[in-house]
Amino acid sequence: MVGSVTLALNVLITTTAARSLPPRDAPSAHNATSPASSTLVWSDCSAIYGAGFTCANYTVPTDWAVPNGDQIMIGMNRFQSNTTGFAKKESLYLNPGGPGGIATSDLTVAAASFSHEVTSKYDLIAVDPRGLGLSTPIQCDTDLWNERLSYFPKTEAEFDRMVQHNIALGKSCLELTGNLLFHVDTLSIARDFEAVRIANGDDKFNFVGFSYGSQIAYQYAQLFPGSFGKLVGDGITNHAESETGSLVTGVQTYEDSFVRFATWAGTSNESALFGQDVLSLWDQLLVKLTETPLSVGSGPGHLDNITNEEFLFNFPEALISKEAGTGPGWAAVSEALALAFAGNGSGLASFAPAVVDGEIAANSGPFSYLAVGCLDWTYHSTTLADILYKQKLMTTWAPHTQGATQNYGYQTQCIGWPAPVINPPEQIELHTDIPILLVQSTHDPECSYTWAVELQAQLPSSVLLLREGDGHTSYLLGGETAAAVNAYLINGTLPAHNTVLQS
Numbered sequence: 192m193v194g195s196v197t198l199a200l201n202v203l204i205t206t207t208a209a210r211s212l213p214p215r216d217a218p219s220a221h222n223a224t225s226p227a228s229s230t231l232v233w234s235d236c237s238a239i240y241g242a243g244f245t246c247a248n249y250t251v252p253t254d255w256a257v258p259n260g261d262q263i264m265i266g267m268n269r270f271q272s273n274t275t276g277f278a279k280k281e282s283l284y285l286n287p288g289g290p291g292g293i294a295t296s297d298l299t300v301a302a303a304s305f306s307h308e309v310t311s312k313y314d315l316i317a318v319d320p321r322g323l324g325l326s327t328p329i330q331c332d333t334d335l336w337n338e339r340l341s342y343f344p345k346t347e348a349e350f351d352r353m354v355q356h357n358i359a360l361g362k363s364c365l366e367l368t369g370n371l372l373f374h375v376d377t378l379s380i381a382r383d384f385e386a387v388r389i390a391n392g393d394d395k396f397n398f399v400g401f402s403y404g405s406q407i408a409y410q411y412a413q414l415f416p417g418s419f420g421k422l423v424g425d426g427i428t429n430h431a432e433s434e435t436g437s438l439v440t441g442v443q444t445y446e447d448s449f450v451r452f453a454t455w456a457g458t459s460n461e462s463a464l465f466g467q468d469v470l471s472l473w474d475q476l477l478v479k480l481t482e483t484p485l486s487v488g489s490g491p492g493h494l495d496n497i498t499n500e501e502f503l504f505n506f507p508e509a510l511i512s513k514e515a516g517t518g519p520g521w522a523a524v525s526e527a528l529a530l531a532f533a534g535n536g537s538g539l540a541s542f543a544p545a546v547v548d549g550e551i552a553a554n555s556g557p558f559s560y561l562a563v564g565c566l567d568w569t570y571h572s573t574t575l576a577d578i579l580y581k582q583k584l585m586t587t588w589a590p591h592t593q594g595a596t597q598n599y600g601y602q603t604q605c606i607g608w609p610a611p612v613i614n615p616p617e618q619i620e621l622h623t624d625i626p627i628l629l630v631q632s633t634h635d636p637e638c639s640y641t642w643a644v645e646l647q648a649q650l651p652s653s654v655l656l657l658r659e660g661d662g663h664t665s666y667l668l669g670g671e672t673a674a675a676v677n678a679y680l681i682n683g684t685l686p687a688h689n690t691v692l693q694s
């Protein structure tokens with residue numbers, strides 16, 4: 192789905208900008224009978240984000256069904272190229288995915304990926320979805336979050352420990368976050384975008400959503416079919432998938448990408464594993480990691496050793512792009528694995544579990560990842576037996592990667608979560624002629640090509656543009672696919688159905 196915690200734009204972050212937080216108890220933000228400001232007030236924040244950046248806040252109801260109830264803050268930043276002396280242009284809203292990607296941080300890096308033609312036509316606006324970043328954050332107990340345990344329980348004791356952990360963590364999030372924990376689903380997020388669009392005086396909602404961000408795009412379109420202009424999803428999820436279906440397609444797309452990587456690594460002279468049986472070495476490494484965690488060396492923000500399961504959950508990040516750029520690139524990954532196969536884990540530090548101990552805004556990313564997923568996806572398994580059926584299913588379809596995916600993560604981590612599912616999977620019914628552009632690579636490790644075909648069928652006015660190749664999302668790679676997206680954003684030109692591009 193949705194890509195693991197790190198997504199297209201996220202992986203480009205090289206700096207952590209210092210930023211201020213909306214206070215959760217700002218009196219002006221509470222019990223307002225109407226939004227505090229009816230139009231956005233943009234103020235200079237170039238000192239934080241760089242030249243051309245302005246920032247704004249907007250107040251919305253925590254629960255859109257209770258417009259006069261308690262309120263939260265939505266924070267955002269905007270990049271304007273100075274082609275018209277910083278006059279307001281049309282707006283192009285962006286989301287990097289996740290859930291949990293901090294859009295405002297990502298935009299400082301991603302802005303440079305947009306062509307002059309695009310930034311001459313549009314202001315780029317990154318809105319941090321409710322619950323994270325500059326918006327009123329989700330908060331949880333950090334010690335509980337950092338507890339290590341298995342999400343692949345094999346015994347009743349392990350299963351109970353997992354559920355007890357989930358209950359304790361969820362309780363802490365509810366205590367620290369309050370009512371917002373019940374309302375961070377993607378439909379509420381889509382309503383916030385609509386409120387921000389209106390407050391910013393935008394005639395139409397133009398949006399590029401990467402990975403999970405594609406769900407924001409189609410759930411927005413479902414709610415506000417008359418409001419959108421250009422809508423792009425890059426790296427597609429399908430929120431209509433069944434519990435089991437989402438597992439199977441999720442593990443298959445991860446396995447497919449991994450096996451393609453392993454084949455390349457064993458046969459390419461750019462690989463540190465050239466000439467080796469990479470699949471066999473990989474399987475042996477996994478057995479070793481199951482017995483003893485491998486030391487990865489100490490470093491800021493991560494644990495200093497890694498288990499089999501932690502490695503498998505985080506390894507999709509290694510496959511984000513074949514060339515170095517949005518991800519480390521396959522050549523660098525082959526070097527890290529060559530060391531690991533020889534018993535030296537120093538190349539795997541970036542796959543070790545992140546330790547959450549930073550400031551509230553940074554922590555809110557991973558917390559949102561879980562909080563949004565638990566409201567958006569169903570999880571009916573409540574016994575060890577149910578979970579074991581799923582584990583066996585996944586290792587059957589994906590013997591090398593074994594099912595450590597975002598979908599499976601939600602189906603185990605959400606058992607015992609205090610907030611009920613309020614945006615369950617369902618088919619989109621969209622009656623509009625306004626074209627929508629869906630973009631998908633044929634071998635995405637995190638967003639299945641199957642989901643893209645399934646979503647296209649739900650959106651009759653959409654065209655699915657394929658990039659033949661590897662990696663998670665396409666636009667930021669800057670090739671022919673990016674040019675086709677730009678033609679849509681600039682001129683409204685859609686590619687023909689069944690267009691397949693090579694870069």
Ligand SMILES: *[C@@H]1O[C@H](CO)[C@@H](O)[C@H](O)[C@H]1NC(C)=O
Pocket residue numbers: 211212213214217233234246247248266
């Ligand atoms: C948004 O609200 C926060 C918290 O009140 C404040 O620190 C920040 O300066 C505000 N940003 C803007 C652009 O008004």
Ligand SMILES: *[C@@H]1O[C@H](CO)[C@@H](O)[C@H](O)[C@H]1NC(C)=O
Pocket residue numbers: 221222260261
């Ligand atoms: C704000 O609204 C909540 C819920 O309606 C209520 O419990 C609380 O007393 C109100 N606070 C103020 C300051 O009016």
Ligand SMILES: *[C@@H]1O[C@H](CO)[C@@H](O)[C@H](O)[C@H]1NC(C)=O
Pocket residue numbers: 273274275276277
């Ligand atoms: C922006 O452009 C205007 C004229 O178009 C110019 O006067 C101004 O100096 C520019 N500002 C920056 C920060 O580049």
Ligand SMILES: *[C@@H]1O[C@H](CO)[C@@H](O)[C@H](O)[C@H]1NC(C)=O
Pocket residue numbers: 460461
């Ligand atoms: C690597 O392989 C490519 C083609 O597969 C070949 O053209 C190139 O000469 C090889 N380089 C080396 C150093 O062997």
Ligand SMILES: *[C@@H]1O[C@H](CO)[C@@H](O)[C@H](O)[C@H]1NC(C)=O
Pocket residue numbers: 483484486494495496
């Ligand atoms: C792994 O790291 C944890 C946390 O730092 C530590 O308690 C444990 O002893 C380590 N295990 C191994 C096998 O290095």
Ligand SMILES: *[C@@H]1O[C@H](CO)[C@@H](O)[C@H](O)[C@H]1NC(C)=O
Pocket residue numbers: 530535536537
């Ligand atoms: C592990 O590999 C790194 C990078 O090549 C190297 O610097 C380090 O000395 C190695 N550690 C051991 C214990 O061999």
Ligand SMILES: *[C@@H]1O[C@H](CO)[C@@H](O)[C@H](O)[C@H]1NC(C)=O
Pocket residue numbers: 308674677678679681682
């Ligand atoms: C938009 O159309 C104009 C006129 O045909 C063309 O010159 C331009 O390259 C197009 N822009 C893009 C991004 O395709």
